[in-house]
Amino acid sequence: MSYISLSDKDKKEMLDKIGISTVDELFTSVPENIKLKKLLDVPAALSEPELVDKLKEIAKKNKNAGLLSFLGAGAYQHYIPVVVDYLSSRGEFVTPYTPYQPEVSQGTLQVIFEFQTLICQLTGMDIANASLYDGASGAAEAVLMANRLTRKEKILVASTLHPQYRQVIQTYTRNLGLSIEEIDFVNSGKIDTEQLAKKIGEETAAVVCQSPNFFGIVEDIKTISDIAHKKNALSVCVVAEPLSLGILEPPGKLGADIVTGEAQTFGMPLSFGGPYLGFMACSEKYLRQFPGRIAGQTKDVDGKQGYVLTLSTREQHIRRERATSNICTNQALCLLRATIFLETLGKCGLRDMAAHNLYKADYARQKISEVKGVEARFSGTSFNEFVLSFNRPWVEIESSLREKLIIGGYDLQKDYPGLKNCALFCVTEIHKKEDIDKLAKILDEILRQ
Amino acid sequence: MIREPLIFEITDPGKKAFSMPELDVPERKDLLKDIPSREEIKDFPQVSEIEIVRHFTRLSKTNYCIDEGFYPLGSCTMKYNPKVNEKVAALDGFTSSHPYAALDVNQGNLEVLKTTEKLLQQITGMDAFTLQPSAGAQGELVGMMLIRACLEDRGDPRKIVLIPDSAHGTNPSSAHTCGYQVQEVKSNESGTIDVDDLAKVISEDVAAVMITNPNTLGIFENDINKITEIVHAKGGFVYMDGANMNALLGICRPGDMGADVIHLNLHKTFSTPHGGGGPGSGPVGVKKNLEPFLPVPLIEQNEGIYSFNYERPKSIGRVRAFYGNFLVIVKALAYILSLGAEGLKEVSEIAVLNANYIRKKLEGIYHLKYSTPALHECVFSDKFQKKYGVQNLDIAKRLIDLDMHPPTMSFPLIVHGALMIEPTETESKRDLDLFTDAMQQIAEEAREDPEILKLAPHKSYVRRLDETFAARNPILRWQLTQE
Numbered sequence: 066m067s068y069i070s071l072s073d074k075d076k077k078e079m080l081d082k083i084g085i086s087t088v089d090e091l092f093t094s095v096p097e098n099i100k101l102k103k104l105l106d107v108p109a110a111l112s113e114p115e116l117v118d119k120l121k122e123i124a125k126k127n128k129n130a131g132l133l134s135f136l137g138a139g140a141y142q143h144y145i146p147v148v149v150d151y152l153s154s155r156g157e158f159v160t161p162y163t164p165y166q167p168e169v170s171q172g173t174l175q176v177i178f179e180f181q182t183l184i185c186q187l188t189g190m191d192i193a194n195a196s197l198y199d200g201a202s203g204a205a206e207a208v209l210m211a212n213r214l215t216r217k218e219k220i221l222v223a224s225t226l227h228p229q230y231r232q233v234i235q236t237y238t239r240n241l242g243l244s245i246e247e248i249d250f251v252n253s254g255k256i257d258t259e260q261l262a263k264k265i266g267e268e269t270a271a272v273v274c275q276s277p278n279f280f281g282i283v284e285d286i287k288t289i290s291d292i293a294h295k296k297n298a299l300s301v302c303v304v305a306e307p308l309s310l311g312i313l314e315p316p317g318k319l320g321a322d323i324v325t326g327e328a329q330t331f332g333m334p335l336s337f338g339g340p341y342l343g344f345m346a347c348s349e350k351y352l353r354q355f356p357g358r359i360a361g362q363t364k365d366v367d368g369k370q371g372y373v374l375t376l377s378t379r380e381q382h383i384r385r386e387r388a389t390s391n392i393c394t395n396q397a398l399c400l401l402r403a404t405i406f407l408e409t410l411g412k413c414g415l416r417d418m419a420a421h422n423l424y425k426a427d428y429a430r431q432k433i434s435e436v437k438g439v440e441a442r443f444s445g446t447s448f449n450e451f452v453l454s455f456n457r458p459w460v461e462i463e464s465s466l467r468e469k470l471i472i473g474g475y476d477l478q479k480d481y482p483g484l485k486n487c488a489l490f491c492v493t494e495i496h497k498k499e500d501i502d503k504l505a506k507i508l509d510e511i512l513r514q
Numbered sequence: 515m516i517r518e519p520l521i522f523e524i525t526d527p528g529k530k531a532f533s534m535p536e537l538d539v540p541e542r543k544d545l546l547k548d549i550p551s552r553e554e555i556k557d558f559p560q561v562s563e564i565e566i567v568r569h570f571t572r573l574s575k576t577n578y579c580i581d582e583g584f585y586p587l588g589s590c591t592m593k594y595n596p597k598v599n600e601k602v603a604a605l606d607g608f609t610s611s612h613p614y615a616a617l618d619v620n621q622g623n624l625e626v627l628k629t630t631e632k633l634l635q636q637i638t639g640m641d642a643f644t645l646q647p648s649a650g651a652q653g654e655l656v657g658m659m660l661i662r663a664c665l666e667d668r669g670d671p672r673k674i675v676l677i678p679d680s681a682h683g684t685n686p687s688s689a690h691t692c693g694y695q696v697q698e699v700k701s702n703e704s705g706t707i708d709v710d711d712l713a714k715v716i717s718e719d720v721a722a723v724m725i726t727n728p729n730t731l732g733i734f735e736n737d738i739n740k741i742t743e744i745v746h747a748k749g750g751f752v753y754m755d756g757a758n759m760n761a762l763l764g765i766c767r768p769g770d771m772g773a774d775v776i777h778l779n780l781h782k783t784f785s786t787p788h789g790g791g792g793p794g795s796g797p798v799g800v801k802k803n804l805e806p807f808l809p810v811p812l813i814e815q816n817e818g819i820y821s822f823n824y825e826r827p828k829s830i831g832r833v834r835a836f837y838g839n840f841l842v843i844v845k846a847l848a849y850i851l852s853l854g855a856e857g858l859k860e861v862s863e864i865a866v867l868n869a870n871y872i873r874k875k876l877e878g879i880y881h882l883k884y885s886t887p888a889l890h891e892c893v894f895s896d897k898f899q900k901k902y903g904v905q906n907l908d909i910a911k912r913l914i915d916l917d918m919h920p921p922t923m924s925f926p927l928i929v930h931g932a933l934m935i936e937p938t939e940t941e942s943k944r945d946l947d948l949f950t951d952a953m954q955q956i957a958e959e960a961r962e963d964p965e966i967l968k969l970a971p972h973k974s975y976v977r978r979l980d981e982t983f984a985a986r987n988p989i990l991r992w993q994l995t996q997e
Contacts, residue, residue: 066852068594068785069864070942079871079943088863091870092765094734094887099766106636110854113598120848124607126622129615136612139835146532148566154600156581157574162590163791166920167981168911168974169578173790176573179521182991186555192990195791198648201835209691229835236809236831240662240671240693283549314550327835337623338613338836339648340793352988358791363984366969370517371976375984381651381687382925386696391687394649394781398789408521409566412558414532421537428539446548467616475614498538 066112133500134472137450137491138279139200139227139305140338141330143418144495146409149332153402163358163394167373168365173397174372177360180404187310188324189317190346194357195374196395197343200327201230204273204303205237206356206390207325207345211271211299212243213354213389219269220245221298223256225278227305228480234273243270254282254443254452258292265296271323275303276316280443280489281426281450283313290320299323306330307344308493309448311419323347332406333399342399353379356390421494422449429492429501436505438512442487449493452477455486456512463488465511471504515975518572521559522992531563557994576975577790578919584945586872588891588922588934589682589730591760591782593865596852599785599845608844613836617821624820627837628813630847631797637850637858638756638776639769640799644808645838650757652833653777653796654688654724656809659830660775660800661722661751662692663807667828672721672750678707680731680926685724685755694721701928705731705884709740716748726755727768730926730934732869732888734761742772751775751804759783760938761866761890764859768799775800784846795842809833864939865890868946872937875950879957883929890938896931899960904967906931909956911978914971916952 071079080086092100111119134142152158157172164170164177177195184193197203208220220238222231224247235245246264249257256274265272272293276284290300302316304326316324329341347355361375381388410418426449433453434441442452455462459476466473474488481487492501561569578585585592603609611620631643647653658675665671675689678699686696697715702708707725716723723745728734735741742752754773760783762768768776780786781794788794800808810829811822853861866889873882873892881897896906910920910933922934937946959966971977 067857068940075943083870083874088867091866094736095766099771104855105764107855110857111851116852120602123622123625124605127607127611128619129611136614138614140613152570155574157577157579159787160579160581160595161577161790162587162788167979168971169914171975172573172577185991186558199834232832236833312551314552334609335612336609337611337840340839361984362989363980365977365979369976371979373979373981373984381683385683386686386690388687391651391684391691393651393684394792394794396793397791408559409531411560417534424541425539
């Protein structure tokens with residue numbers, strides 16, 4: 066296939082205009098010793114029908130069709146209203162660049178402005194940005210921001226923060242002289258706030274915790290924030306499943322200074338982990354150290370309301386090495402999907418969906434805990450995920466479930482050696498009561514063997 | 515066109531665009547007593563479905579996009595985004611796969627990643643790739659982290675990263691985020707790196723030199739052999755920003771010119787749509803010596819079975835959750851497979867031909883600071899128009915009236931009043947001619963009626979916006995009190 070629009074006649078006329086006879090003459094600045102003498106070794110070009118066949122064939126090697134899955138752990142299955150795909154696939158949204166020329170980018174800019182508003186409403190914070198790459202890099206950016214704001218180097222991170230988010234924080238901070246210390250969890254599944262109170266000191270820049278945490282349990286953000294504030298540290302709240310904010314008190318009301326997280330849940334399909342949608346919100350007083358792009362409202366020469374990318378003196382293209390982040394391209398199209406998703410669900414729909422998650426996960430937890438050989442591992446209240454502890458190795462149960470076309474939970478022993486034979490299950494509004502009952506029944510059969 | 519209101523301005527209690535099925539499990543409201551719950555999300559949207567559809571359809575119409583016309587943003591490579599790539603990336607087998615599902619459920623995904631890695635190795639001449647970085651800037655950060663990890667492994671991370679004055683702002687910012695001091699290298703009269711200056715500032719404190727090749731003027735660094743020699747002689751690394759790789763496909767390879775680490779922008783060279791600012795994808799390629807430091811996991815293939823390798827003691831770790839912007843990678847793979855070797859080479863040949871055609875037609879009409887031959891883009895300035903009080907901004911805004919997207923402006927910083935034009939290979943001669951005609955018309959208007967330029971655009975949905983006001987009085991969200 067070729068996407069070139071020049072005919073041979075066009076090429077000839079253009080070469081004549083330039084005053085050369087072959088295209089090769091345009092590459093004389095490339096030294097001969099590095100010029101390729103033969104074609105690249107890549108497969109022969111495919112026509113459109115061949116390409117579609119080829120990719121269908123590869124996609125089919127993913128054996129996920131018809132499986133009933135209870136996996137969450139930072140990537141959530143939710144119903145996506147039809148209008149999300151319909152509207153977000155418009156070429157006017159898909160094919161422009163970053164809105165550097167606001168007069169011809171008002172659609173993208175107003176969507177960003179609405180997204181920023183929605184994130185503020187959900188998190189209870191003053192300001193939000195126009196997205197970051199994902200929840201994990203968002204958590205890392207929040208840590209760097211806390212370090213800039215407090216000029217302190219010690220970071221306390223909840224062990225109940227998503228394991229991959231903790232890894233990314235490590236990667237981002239390693240070269241910058243920050244020290245990271247983890248806070249254990251207790252039997253409720255929440256972090257050990259007594260240990261936090263002991264470990265925190267005046268040298269602490271931030272306390273980073275996730276709620277609902279990696280085990281699905283709602284953390285006590287108020288208590289954690291109070292402990293942080295007593296030592297002049299910032300409280301960073303990570304939200305990996307922001308659907309929970311449809312029903313939970315927003316972190317901004319509970320003392321969080323920076324709220325960041327992953328908004329895949331708002332209209333992004335699972336897609337093997339990406340593209341997803343990092344978001345960040347904070348108090349207005351921290352604006353100057355806030356990373357990422359921000360849209361702001363203004364007026365044009367006729368007084369008509371419009372939007373522009375603003376406060377760019379924080380950003381790399383103006384400030385270069387002194388920028389608040391190196392981020393440039395972010396996740397704009399994912400932001401659009403989230404905006405359509407949230408505005409379509411609306412005030413009632415979002416709350417209803419959140420409530421269904423809460424009730425269904427609770428039903429599932431109770432139902433499955435009744436199975437002999439299974440116990441709910443933690444006592445804390447969870448949103449749409451919960452940890453089950455089994456009386457035999459999880460890997461064995463997992464493969465038996467697979468034979469029954471079920472993908473069970475996430476194996477926690479990999480990241481938490483103390484959680485032997487434990488798995489994290491996720492139940493959302495897409496699971497019907499009969500799906501949950503089926504899981505309980507099959508687990509019962511497996512564990513009786 | 516009348517202003518499209520914010521969704522919050524058309525919200526009314528009781529309106530709905532979505533409803534949930536009946537709850538089929540017990541509604542345990544008592545649970546809400548155990549957790550801090552909220553009564554409602556104050557002022558959250560409440561509209562009907564048709565209002566949603568019209569809102570976003572109307573908003574979309576205020577955007578200019580590649581599907582509509584010429585979009586010559588320099589260094590952004592705004593080429594046509596093939597529609598078939600969107601279709602194959604939307605296949606259910608890809609979109610419904612959970613990143614934590616067992617490996618045997620996800621073999622197709624791993625095949626996509628491994629195949630793409632191998633193709634990118636072949637295209638760039640690098641030995642190994644990671645597809646994890648989410649965009650170019652994160653790729654740069656990974657690249658610098660790899661260099662630092664390798665130097666630390668040798669005993670000294672070093673202190674300085676050298677960056678040409680023509681570089682994109684993410685370069686210094688990424689180096690800084692990796693804990694390095696940034697030092698600038700001057701460009702010479704021909705717009706390339708001043709090799710003498712480089713030889714003077716290079717030392718054993720220099721961890722790396724970050725170069726963009728072709729550089730942001732579109733000029734190939736023809737001293738590249740000397741540059742890599744100078745840097746390598748002092749034990750430093752050469753980082754090549756691959757933002758402009760669209761000029762080099764099948765022509766020459768970074769790996770053959772001495773680059774130790776590069777990043778690519780799949781959303782530039784490999785045709786994946788920019789989406790109004792992402793999602794992108796910024797794969798990083800390295801030579802053998804840096805391979806042990808790549809982010810985890812690595813994908814391996816054994817007897818036709820793909821798996822993840824996390825046992826990488828020297829790895830820098832992860833820079834994001836999961837395995838990268840996977841669907842973007844699917845689209846780039848589809849693009850490479852559809853073009854083949856000859857098609858890839860043709861991309862760069864025609865991209866360079868188109869740029870040189872524009873340059874030839876506008877030379878003399880607009881000022882060209884550097885007369886050095888360039889490849890896929892050309893950087894003019896507003897110097898000739900300045901005498902009529904017209905700036906590059908005015909020229910850019912007038913192009914909007916003529917139904918075209920403006921070029922990249924005021925960048926690179928070494929060209930005052932820059933207009934950086936990159937047509938890409940997918941434009942027709944007719945569109946190139948319409949553009950140069952428009953630019954010629956604007957040059958005439960600058961002489962005869964400069965006011966028309968200073969007040970441009972005249973016919974867009976909004977006219978020139980007050981950016982200073984926006985920055986001085988930040989209104990960053992809608993609030994009820996505004997009304």
